[in-house]
Amino acid sequence: MPHDDFEIEPVNGLPETPPEGERILWQGAPNAWALARDALNLYWVMGYFVVLCLWRAVVVAPELGWGGALASGSSFLILGAIACAILLVIAIVQARATVYTITNKRVAMRIGAALNVTLNLPYRWIGSADLSQKRDGTGTIALSTMGQTRLSYLVCWPHVRPWRFAPTQPALRSIPNAQMVAELLADAAQTQLIQQTQPQGDNALVAAE
Structure with missing residues (x-):
């Protein structure tokens, strides 16, 4: 029988029902193609194998001629296609396993394909949010945490x-309509801080499922 790893979630993307007074404002997930491009460096991998193909063709061209040289170098293109297909599969699996949630009191991130982990980040733990946007509207919102909050780069x-290890900055990666989400997040965080409301149920930063 088919099994849903997330069927025990009372609310999609959250390990427990939000407490009274907490409202979900937005939920989303990475765009799989954008995640492969931006996080898994898909274009760089493609370019690497194209360069290998051309290099091989130039080396053997004096012996085989350009027709034979290109045929000889095509094996690198085949390997490159396989590598890119693997990266796309990884991106699709990661995107399907991920749910980003913004509420009026926190940011929650259910992440991980093999080991599912939920990060709960109340706004009082977030120092800043930085948006990096692409031309297609997808983008990444990186969250700078404050105080004693420590996260593992490898787990997240x-x-x-990318390349922020100390401290690790969790991020909503490669999400569609990133500008709109960033504005919603900023408004929610500002409202919460003004109200000076202490989030509930935020004693545990990481809840492993």
């Missing part, structure tokens, strides 16, 4: 700001 990857 690829849902992190």
Whole structure:
């Protein structure tokens, strides 16, 4: 029988029902193609194998001629296509396993394909949110945490700001309509801070499922 790993979630993307007074404002997930492009460096991998193909063709062209040289180098293109297909599969699996949630009191991130982890980040733990947007409207919102909040880069990857290890910055990676989501997040955080309301149920930063 088919099994849904998330069927025990009372609310999609959250390990428990939000407490009274907390409202879900937005939920989303990475765009799989954008995640492969931005987090898994799909274009760089494609370019790498194209360069290998051309290099091979140039090396053997004096012996085989350009026709034979290109045929000889085509094996690198085949390997490149396989590598890119694997990266796309990884991106699709990661995107399907991920749910980003913005409420009026926190940001929650259910992440991880093999080991599912939920990060709960009340707004009082978030120092800043930085948006990096692409031309197609997808983008990444990186969250800078404050105080004693410490997260593992490896556990959170690829849902992190690249190359920020100390401290790790969790990120809503490759989401559609990133500008709109960033504005919604900023408004919710500002409203919450003004109200000076202490979030409930935020004692545990990480809840492993």
